[in-house]
Amino acid sequence: xxxxxxxxxxxxxxxxxxxxxxxxxxxxxxxxxxxxxxxxxxxxxxxxxxxxxxxxxxxxxxxxxxxxxxxx
Numbered sequence: 001x002x003x004x005x006x007x008x009x010x011x012x013x014x015x016x017x018x019x020x021x022x023x024x025x026x027x028x029x030x031x032x033x034x035x036x037x038x039x040x041x042x043x044x045x046x047x048x049x050x051x052x053x054x055x056x057x058x059x060x061x062x063x064x065x066x067x068x069x070x071x072x
Contacts (some may be wrong), residue, residue, distance in 0.1 A: 003047065003055040003066050 042061070052068050059066035 003059075003068055005050050 056066055056068065
């Protein structure tokens with residue numbers, strides 16, 4: 001599974017990027033969309049349930065929203 005978070009704040013991206021998830025740090029990607037320039041943070045795609053939960057907990061602790069994206 002993957003964890004995705006949509007942030008309209010570049011500082012949020014930097015904050016997440018600086019957090020150390022040693023098993024997924026190479027899988028963090030930033031995608032800029034047109035318009036409001038949101039930053040899509042995608043961690044994965046091959047996280048197990050425990051890893052995904054750790055990421056979700058991190059987002060919640062920092063008052064950010066995230067969604068788990070199952071592998072299709």
